[in-house]
Amino acid sequence: MPAFKPCPFRLSLLAALLAGLSAPVLANPGEKPEPPTFIQSDEASAREGEFAEARGNVVVTREKLKVEGDWAHYTIQDDRLRAGDKVTMNKDGDVLTGTKLDMLVEPRKGDLLDPTFQMAKGAARGDAVKLLFEGPDRYAIKQGRMTTCAPGNNDWYLHSSTLDLDYNANRGQAWNGWVEFKGTPIFYYPWLDFSLDHSRKSGFLAPSLGMNSKNGLQVQTPYYLNLAPNYDATIYPRYMSRRGMMVGGEFRYLDLDYTGVFRAEGIQDRIDDKSRTSVLFQHAQKINPNLGLSLNIQKVSDNNYFSDFGERLSVSSQSNLPREGTLTYSQETWNGFMRWQRYQTLSTLTNPVDKPYDRMPQFYFTGQPQIKPWLATNISGELTDFNHPDKISGLRSWAYPSMALPYNESWGFITPKVGVHATSYNLHQTNAANANYTRTLPIASLDSGLFFERELKIGNGNFLQTFEPRAYYVYIPYRKQSNLPIFDSGETDLSFTQLFSENQYSGQDRINDANQVTLAVTSRLFESDNGIERLNVTVGQRLYFANQRVTLTTTENTESPSRSDWLLTVGARFWKDLSANYGMQYNQADSSLRRSDLTMTWRPGDYRTLNLRYSINRISDTRSADISGQWPMGNGWYALGRYNYSIKDSRALETLGGVEYNAGCWALRLAAQRYVTSVTDTTTSFFALLQLGGIAGIGSNPLDTIRQSIPGYSNTYAPPRF
Incomplete structure (x- = not known):
């Protein structure tokens, strides 16, 4: 074999020494030719058709693969490359280094001793005893460890005896390993099966640990089943130290025309000494372009289920669980639905809840038939059978056709409108001789508004101010309604939306008599250069020309105020990062403030927000103060919290406090929340999450x-994606 000889220049071995080595070779006609291999080095020798050897600053390239080493030996017949003593491989951003490489180049099979690696464009790195090449983009790492921390930062590692990475299938598997954090093992696992591109993959999800004042220590170890591209399932056993083992599962499905979820869980509760369960089924389907179907069925075993097992305020405060099926119809001018609706009402002695009426069934429609281009027509109606175990039940039907002549210009608008609201009742469970009632009410209204604007200069800034007065008149004659039941009606809160509506009651059982006009004016201030709204003010009031007699009770009004309360809203954006909103309801008759709400928000930068709110409602006899925010404390630490305090009850409705830490390649979240679940009961939950890059939480x-x-x-930590 020829000896290595010093060369005064770099050699491109296969192109310069052996023309046959760099030329494509076809094993069989029609096969794809093997790509050429190029070698550069300080010294080189070769034997034609057999091998090539190189030493000193060796660089071997084939397509996107690049290998560097102190020496290299390439065998042509079996396409085998061996290299050492310091080897570096680079392919598609993945960088591998080691002491000795032995690999079949084209099939990518072989091994690398004492490897260190950087993968996913440097997002992950690690080292091992040996790395096996098991085909294109397939690796097996023996006695290795892996982290997403930058070089020089060894805060955490994921260890394993064997780590298989298959980038073709985007699948990873690890056996017999543990998580090391700050030099201390904190979690052991016998086997992990995970996705390399965050796609769906069957396997165990990261376990969840928590603490709750009612349930004690909680450990949840969910297992995910990727059953098919369009449906999956999750099984989540959840151990609670005080109550026992809860087993739950969720099944999801998705198709072009339908989607849905089924969820169920149950426990043999040690505290209550009984079986407790929860079931949820939701389904939505598009039957054809105009017809749709939805189902929403929920049930729990007892009234305290969510207050005991709900982990958040929004979950534990559920009081009416629907069991309904709805068939909807929709086209360009007509819409409607048919619904069967019942509820499970979760009512307790400390938290009483009034059970709503069942609708079994309910038929509703609305349409905007086009008669003339200048005429806006609308008709809506409903037929519903209301049922209740303790109240008067019956059948109610109504229809409301109307016509309007809208006229809109840049300077303003005017819209006259007339309609007739007709209602019929056929009641059950009543001793009245006549259980059938009808009500017919003509309704007329006139809505109008003007738009004015002017340019002005404040300081060095150019602004545009608007002035927008609006008047809305409604006439509805009086009809006696005290003999009609209350199926779904209630008195709405006074607001600007309600000031410009025909009926002050929700639902259809009460329609107020009206001879009234609403007067309001809005003014806005915009920056001329960028259109940012700096200030808006709206004030309004309703004036009554006749006594309003209709009420929700069987007793009618004999005298009512001649005007409504004043409403005022003010919104201001003082700077780019500070804004405030104030709203109030003022009673002019007794000079009292009925409602007041002040909210201030300061957001001077990323991860910096402060919210203040003070609210008074003398109608519902509540008064509360609320402060919440998020703020950096320096060195990667962030503080967060909320305190919602009822001044009337002298108690906190919700208290939340926590800290977050972002170390770059890992993050820590610690939080505690306490909230009211009933008049006498509260729940406290503790949260702690250690997020290790994009690997595990x-x-x-x-x-x-x-x-x-x-x-x-704002989320302070976004883990890297591989």
Whole structure:
């Protein structure tokens, strides 16, 4: 074999020494030719058709593969490359280094001793005893460890005896390993099966750990089943130290025309000494372009289920669980639905809840038939059978056709409208001789408004101010309605939306008599250069020309106020990061403030938000103060919290406090939440989550709870994606 000889220049071995080595070779006609291999080095020798050897700053390239080493030996016949003593491989951003490489180049099979690696464009790195090449983009790492921390930062590692990475199938598997954090093993696993591109993959999900004042220590180890591209399932055993083992499962499905979820869970509760369960089924389907079907069925075994097992305020406060099926119809001018609806009402002695009426069934329609281009026509109606175990039940039907002549210009608008509202009742469970009632009411209204604007200069800024007065008149004659039941009606809160509506009651059982006009004016201030709204003010009041007699009770009004309360809203954006909104309802007759709400928000930058709110409602006799926010404390630490306090009851309705830490390649979230679940009961939950890059999260994630409690919250940590 020829000896290595010093060369005064770099050699491109296969092109310069052996023309046959660099030329494509076809094993059989019609096969794809093997790509050429190029070698550069300080010294080289070769034997034609057999091998090539190189030493000193060796660089071997084939397509996207690049190998560098102190020496290399390439065998042509079996396409085998051996290299050492310091080897570096680079392919598609993955960088592998080791002491000795032995690999079949084209099939990518072989091994690398004492490897260190950087994969996913440097997002992950690690080292091992040996790395096996098992085909294109397939690796087996023996006695290795892996982290997403930058070089020089060894805060955490994922260890394993064997780690298989298959980038063709985007699948990873690890056996007999543990998680090391700050030099200490904190979690052991016998086997992990995970996705390399965050796609759906069957296997165990990261376990969840938490603490709850009612249930004690909670450990949940969900297992995910990727059953098919369009449906999957999750099984989640959940152990609670005080109550026992809860077993739950969720099945989801998705198709072009339908989607749905089925969820069930159950426990033999040690505290209550009984079996407790929860079931949910939701389905939505598009039967044809105009017809749709939806189902929503929920049930729990007892009234305290959510207050005991709900982990968040929004879950534990559920009081009426629907059991309904709805068939909808929709086209360009007509829409409607047919619905069967019942509820499971979760009512307790400390938290009483009034059971709503069942609708078995309910038929509703609305349409906008086009008669003339300048005429806006509308008709809506309903037929519903209301049922209740303790109240008067019956059949109610109504129809409301109307016509309007809208006229709109840049300077303003005017819209006259007339309609007739007709209602019929056929009641059950009543001793009245006549259980059938009808009500017919003509309704007329006139809505109008003007738009004025002017340019002005404030300081050095150019602004545009608007002035927008609006008047809305409604006439509805009086009809006696005290003999009609209350199926779905209630008195709505006074608001600007309600000031410009025909009926002050929700539902269809009460329609107020009206001879009234609403007067309101809005003014806005915009920056001329960018259109940012800096200030808006709206004030309005309703004036009554006749006494309103209709009420929700059997007793009619003999005297009513001549005007409504004043409504005022003010919104201001003082700077780019500070805004405030104020709203009030003022009673002019007794000079009293009925409702007042002040909200201030300061968001001076990323991960910086403060929210203040003070609310008074003398109608419902409540008064509360609310403060929430998120703020950096420096060195990667962030503080967050919320305190919602009822001044009337002298108690906190919700308290949330926590800290977050972003270390770059890992993050820590600690939070505690206490909230009221009934008049006498509260629940306290503790959350702790250690997020290790994009590999795993250990603990209980408080992110959803934080987002719901703190307006403007921003996630401080986004793990890398592989």
